[in-house]
Amino acid sequence: MRLLIVDDEKNIRTSIVDFFRMEGFETAEAQNGLAAQKLLVEQSFDGVVLDLRMPGMDGLTLLRWLRGEGRQIPVVMISAYGDIEDAVTAIKEGAGDYLVKPFDPTELLLRVQRTIEDHILRTRASLLNDEQRFTDTENPAMREIYALADKVAPKDATVLLTGESGTGKEVMARRIHALSRRADRPFVPINIGGVPETLVESELFGYERGAFTGAETRKRGMIETASSGTLFLDEIGDMPMQLQVKLLRVIQDRKIQRLGGTGVIPVDVRIIAATNADLEGRVADGRFREDLFYRLNVIRIHLPPLRDRPEDIPVLARHFLRVMRDRTGSQVTEIAPGALRKLQSYRFPGNVREMENMIERAVILADSETLHAADFTLPNANGTAAVQQSPPGTLKDMEREMIHTALLRHEGHRQNAAEELGISRRTLLNKIKQYKIETPRRTDAEDDQ
CATH class of the missing domain: 3.40.50.2300 (Response regulator)
Incomplete structure (x- = not known):
């Protein structure tokens, strides 16, 4: 020590x-x-x-x-x-x-x-308590996923977590860390897509004084901060190509060099990466290095969307009710069977994160000790409340609907919508362009507020 x-x-x-x-x-x-x-x-x-x-x-x-x-x-x-x-x-x-x-x-x-x-x-207890919301499951596939995660946690292998936004990839990463021999050491998360491309390198590798304009003091990067612990690289598919080479060297050599520095610094860090993108497709398109992909893809754990495990919706709903009740001091104590059936009829394009937000809203606005079906307004494609859900459509249709709904809910505020969706603002802008989504436009200044 x-x-x-x-x-x-x-x-x-x-x-x-x-x-x-x-x-x-x-x-x-x-x-x-x-x-x-x-x-x-x-x-x-x-x-x-x-x-x-x-x-x-x-x-x-x-x-x-x-x-x-x-x-x-x-x-x-x-x-x-x-x-x-x-x-x-x-x-x-x-x-x-x-x-x-x-x-x-x-x-x-x-x-x-x-x-x-x-x-x-305390750290282990806190980490495990935070992840408990995902360990109670009625879904056989999820039980196998937890068993695999628990098995690889102590092994120190690199893990790649895949799945749609909101499926709980960071929560799973924290669980793996909490069950590893590194549990008492730092867990350092960074959302690659949420950091401007010009700053990703300095955030990860740190810099020496004078390395660039404004670098007035030496700063440790996140890789160095995570040394002896776990580094969680979220949205790894958004990593710029020139940095993919440097990350590959970190995995291979266990050494880093700060920006503007000449010395080599040894690091002992476990890497857990996550993505909602098709990394194999990006490799084929030349947007992601094949050698880095294979280095990251030692153990892959895919987290299914919530719509594929509807039997877990009541379990998660009751958990979030307890959490929100404790957080808000609400007197709500239960969810009526009709409300649970209504939730199970919804496909949750935003997955577990969307459900958590939905329960929080219902608890805050509830007028009784029981949440009823009327307490849940399920959004449709135009952002209005809908009791009957439209046909599921394709995955792309669902993604477009989810993005459109989030933008309408936040009155076109892209940063807020991106945070709700669990993606970077850059990714959201690309999706808006891809799907030709029309939303209330805001100036850059308004969107930064």
Whole structure:
């Protein structure tokens, strides 16, 4: 494990570093909060031993910065001042423990180990709880899919997840990560299609100071951030060709080079990729590298659309009802049989994501403790409520209907519609052009609001 020791007193800092190294830890040290912040930006750590009071940036300020950045690294605060108020504040701000100097190094070791172990357990429990909504299934094919995912999770193999938008590919990726030996390490998702092409490389590989205009400080990329953990590459089919070569090298060599850098950085990262596109077709068209496809396609898991497993609709509906009730404080407790039958009659072109949004809307607007069929308005091709559904048509017809409905629902706001559909704005614009969909037009400024 890798620890960062932060203390402005050199003797104390050195003694802690030496002790943990003898205990088998890899360590780095910083003499103040600013130096520690720089290391935390550039490197990954499993835990931090952080002095409370230091000149410049103190321990609490650094802790608040960490949590503000969304980083849940376990932190043990230490201080020469036995102030109860300081201890309470540190714990409230997200420290896992608090120890007053002077202390026995063995006691600090126990506190650090316990804090890291608690973090690991909470992370696994949270990840598995998040994915539980998809593990309850009445569909035999889905049971086989879960069994396959659970089998490959500990194996560290590269996984390719395929399926339509909204079928739960990121949720499945998180489940695989949660059941792997990397569960206590970072899960880093990036939607390739959601990042402008000019920024994808710097987001993935990071950059050195001065690498390009505006690069005022060194920044770690997402691959480096995910080292020792899992990198989830969503919409991998949208990756620019020139970056496909670099990703292939990462998979083969387990090394990266930051933009503007000369040094090679080793990375230990598991890659899970996902796509709703036909990658084989893109390979045939020359839009996706064949060698990269085979590197990604070690284990393929295809997630079927919700319309192919209607028996799961009641299971998912009841789950989302519980989630939304807890989230909103609603008094709704059940879904009437007639409402469930109505939901099962709908083909859900937006799949599980669309169902989740539909249940949320019904719960928010409900006037009683039971959701009835009338509480669900099922959209048709022109965006109006429809009790009777039109014939299913082809998959392309359904995709066009789904896009058209989302655009109408958001009054032509393409970014919002893309987020609902689970695709990038760029992909949505291509689909609008492909299907010649007419929608209320907005200016670029309006669409960015």
